[in-house]
Amino acid sequence: MVDYLLILFVLNAIYTVLMGIGVLYSRTVIRSALFLILTLIGVANVFLFANSEFLWVIQLSVYSGGIAVLLLFAGRLTSYTEDNFEFFNSNLVMPVIVAGVLLLVLLGTLVAQIPASTGNIFTTNNGNTLLEQFFHNIWQENFGLAFILPFLSALFLAALLGSVKLAMSDDSDDYEEKPKLYPEETTT
Amino acid sequence: MIPLEYFVALSMVLFSVGILGILTQRSAVRLLFSIELILNSANINFVAFNSYLRSTAASNAAVSDQYLGWAFAMIVVAIAAAEAAIALAIFISLYRNFGEISVLDIFSLAENTEVD
Amino acid sequence: MASPVNPFLSGTFNILGIQITIPDVVAIALGTFLLANYIMINQLIMPYVERKVMARQQGRRGPVYVGWRGILQIPADLLKLVLKEDTMPKTADSLGFFMAIFFIGVSSIMAFVPLPFANGVLGADLTIGVLYVFAIFSIVPPAMFIGGWASNSKYALIGGFRAAGQLLAYEIPMFISVLGVIAIVNSFSLNDIALYQMHAGWFLFSGFGIGGLIAAFVFYIAGLAETERVPFDIPEAEAELVMGPRTEFSGWRYALIMMTEYVHLTVNSLLFIFLFFGGFDFWPFGNAIYNFNGGVIFTWPTWLYELRSNLWIQFITVTVKAYFFIYVATTFRTAFPRMRIDQLLSFGWKQLLLASIFGSFIMIWSTGVLG
Known part of the structure; x- marks a missing residue:
């Protein structure tokens, strides 16, 4: 008997992680927001596998419906010029690799501490x-x-x-040349 | 039912991806995205452990206790919404004042030192 | 979460001598497939009805040449659109351009799962029922925004901004106007809600005759805004923005988007029917007339109840009601001018939100759930 739920879960997990990596390494910010929405949908499906369909609704309608629009606006309203920062040529690469391996080892040992899923741990x-x-x-x-x-x-x-x-603009600092709607001195 | 380890492993990997993003990204918006990834990995853990406890140990507990994990997941979602709203406002006013939102190029208190 | 199709399929295989248990996933997919196909075939007729009715209201004749009185006009249009060249702007973001269409198309098909067409005839009786449809449709605003951005055109981008803002502003009154119904029935399932209305009368007339009306009004207005119909078609304001976020889509993409618009309209009409207009029940007054303490004053005859319980009559009732609301939306389209975007947003956030809270509260209060 093939446990098709388990297969679906693993496929969904792979999809989620791939989309999560896509958030970091896509060309433009809006694309990365698109990948973030796809990741959020993947996480919502994980909730379904944990018998929490109400949280699936919350995740989809609040997170990938509402918050994602805010994030898209944030990406679009600040026209950010992509920097040419090359991660793999910088001196950050060794610390990041060491930190990542350490983190994975730490979390992996934590996960390995979980006994087989029987009884109350x-x-x-x-x-x-x-x-x-x-x-x-x-x-x-x-x-x-x-x-x-x-x-x-x-x-x-x-x-x-x-x-x-x-987010409201202080009209005095930035837009000094802005014409005044109601001039104060109208006597002349 | 899917074993608990699978959920925790997925949450672990997603958390690591988020940490990687925080370490490597320069754009403030992408840093926010990485934080969202980390929040989501925490959410997976809350929901998975809640479902696990509901199915095994706490089945004779009160109903409000059986859904505590959901309550925490909802708190995370609401915090994320508030955070996104505030971050959007901060980004917009940053952009208005500095003309960019790369976190390494924004100095107002410090001297303009080279950071790499 | 077993699908109603499952016993049917298992029985069929048993007759053939095969013992097989079909996974719920497959059964739900099959049931949804059948019902969604019924809807999709109706999608070929609904635009025709709309064009014909609108033409009559404007003193024109509408499509006349293709088929009997132009009834094949929509399939012919679709065929032409599918065969057309599929153009994409050179500077467009290919991934976003594809994913927007993917999101919008898939979400419209997925929304049919919890919608019943007769008592118990539905893809899957999900525990989250109504919320499922809302959750599926809430993917649309970011998808619209991404589609508008990916087209790399100013009309599409402005339209995308407008679409995202408008859809967000109208989701919240829509959620809250449903609250009263859900609190009374104590279930999210649309089938349960329809059965409750068969017993106690339509929700349109509940809440001292006021609350249900207010909630239904808010839900219908918010639904019109969600589906971007006139008078809320601001994202695709034809005179200003060509087609809004859909400007650069051509060929089969345009065909899919036009189909999706009508599918959204249909799903919203069906939700409205099931939440406030009795669902598959054609009789607005329930099984009996009750006084305020729940005592029976007058019971309707039993042959009426049997007629209302007939599955085929329920099926026809749902279809007729859906077409009636297509007609209403068409009349709105002929009759009303377009709103401005700031009027629309302030109307959504200030007036409709308050009205939805009032309507839901009166509905809950009238049934004594609050105690």
């Missing part, structure tokens, strides 16, 4: 799972799960207001 002494205990003690009792969505809404509203304030 996070059990603590009193029978609760570690994550459960953590959330009970720190998250739920102090903040309460019900406050997540209002908290997020307030945070998002604050961020949007702040970004609008940031």
Whole structure:
């Protein structure tokens, strides 16, 4: 019996990683945003494999529908001239390779620490799972799960207001030659 | 059901790709993209561990506990949205003041030293 | 998440003497294939209906030459477009130029999975139902933007900016106007929502006769803006921007995009029908008339219920309703002038958002879910 779900998962994982590499090494910023959207879709499909179809919806409609448009605007509104920085000829290449190998070794050993997927790997002494205990003690009792969505809404509203304030132009500094709509002295 | 290791391995590789991007890219927009990749790899872990715990250990837990991983993933998505909005605003005002958004060429406090 | 097609297929193979279990993925794909083909064949008739109706309203005759009263005009147009030369601007970004078409085309086909055509006849009864369609369609704004950017033309780029801004502004009122329906039915599945309306009457008349109307109005307006129909066809304002983000697409790409527009219109009409207009039920008043405490005042006769439960009558009802909303959209196209982009954005963010919140709240409040 071929586990076609596993095959699909591996194909999707390869696709996701390839598109993620495409984000870094594509010619223009908009292309790299396109690759980012494709990566986000791949990650959304990973959520489907983890039985979290609601998060699939969130990921698609908020991330690759809403945030991606913001990122596309960011790439397009700032006409960035591509630098001729050649990564493989610079003196960054050795540190990056060493850091990457170290990171992969570190994370790989962490992944290897996971025992075979049977039984509960996070059990603590009193029978609760570690994550459960953590959330009970720190998250739920102090903040309460019900406050997540209002908290997020307030945070998002604050961020949007702040970004609008940031992006608004100070008319005095940049556009001094801009004609005034309502001249102050109209007596002559 | 797909083993947990597969999810964690995918998350690991995606995280490494994001770190690589942060180390090598010069454009601020692409740095933001790399950060999004890292956030997504964290999200994969949240969702995978949540699904795993739901199926094995915490099946007798309360419903709100079984979906804590989802709550965290949603927090990550909302933070990413706020971050993207603020970053867009910062990029636009950077571009207005400096005429470019390559992070190595933007100095206002330091002397114009050569960095490579 | 088993597909309704699965028992049918398994039964067929059992008759042939083959014991086989079909994976859900294959069954869902087959069911979607059949239903989507039904829709796609209808796509050849809907533009014809629109052109004919619009011509009559403007005092013209519309297509007359190809086939009986010009009924073969659309297939002939499509054939011509497919056979035409496929041109691409020299400076265009080839990847973006291709991917935009790919996104837009695929998303329109994928949206048919949770849409039922009769009780239980659907690609897959997903747990996320309505949200699935929204999620699939939310890929379209960035795809439009990328398509406009990749064409490397000023009209296409401006159109892409407009399309992305407009679609974002109208997604949120659309989401919120559905909230009331979902909270009442307590399910995302369109089949469940339609069954609830068969029992309790259309959602259009719920919420003291006001809330449902407001929510339905917001949903329909937002749907028109999502599909970029007149009076919201600002991204492709013909007099200003040639064709907006679609300017540089020609040949089969243009054919695919035109088909996609009608598919979007159809899917939005079907969603509207299923959320507020009773879905596959032609009778607006439910099984009985209830008083405010839920007690039965008057029950409709049983032969009516049996008629409403007939699968073929439900199927025909859905089709007729879909064509009715094509007619309504066509009338809008003849009757209304185009809005300006700033009017449109402020209308979406300021008025429609408030109205959708009010409508959903009144709907939820009227059914006593809030307690």
